[in-house]
Amino acid sequence: MNVKHQKNKRCLPNLKSRNGLALVTVLIVMTITVSLVSFMFIRQDARVRSLENSSSRAQAATVARSAIEWMGELALADAKDKKGGHLAEGGPEEIPLFEVEGGELTGRIETVQGKLNLNNLSKSGAVDQPGLKIMRNFFKLIDVPQELAEALADWVDKDGDMRPPSGAEDEYYLSLKNPHRTANVELVELNALYFIKGFDKKIIEKLRTYAVALPEGTPLNVNTASAEAITAIFGGALPLKWGKSVVEARGNGFEKVSDFKKLIPLEISIPTGWSISVNSWYYLIRAEARFQKARVAYMALIEVRESYDTARIIWLKEA
């Protein structure tokens, strides 16, 4: 519509053109109205879907969180079982997929004291030579570079003195592109290894199979331990072949620690500060719930003791 042109001609627009103008205006208004309504519907639809998604997610989160608590009680019942309980003797226990209203749930529970506790390396903030020897031997057995033991020792010991040849303290970590300080305390969980010199994804994933980080020094449960972990605690005094023979000999598990000790050659002893057990009180549990397109998974480290009324959650994270 060239209104300026019409003004310049100093004449009134004729009826026909006025009708045309009105019609175009009506069409534009209608188009805008239709567009606005469509836009509102699209937004409303997106909002409804967003609400549905967040509702499904909330449902999944509630179910997964409840499942963690339920499995915690399962582990507690297992720990209270004087005969050791089947969870303490078997591998990871998969909770089969089962349907819950509008969704589904899966779970997994495993005792972790059959894995070598990396925090056993530090005793009240100090790392001793036998401990370091055990860690180096352990890394060798699982095909992880042995020199990482020194970097780990420096990370968990409370002093700032760098261990030659491959240790690392603040001086090293503060010079990195993303600088940070040395923790100088025990590992909260294995993911903390990502901050330590020399540890990468491949090594950490390998360690998950054989190692764990628990909030205190713990004995190795020889009923669930791998041949590598059982052999490692002797600091190189025994070969992996011996550890494998122990795993074969234990069958459904040792009833008492003394039953295991009978298999240790007379001249060999477990280094001071490292001990063994035939039961566990730390468990890793994982629960995953799916509701429509929403999926929520949690992982938790729990502690269960015979004297506990309820399982204690050490940490819980979305997995």
Ligand SMILES: [Ca+2]
């Ligand atoms: Ca240190």
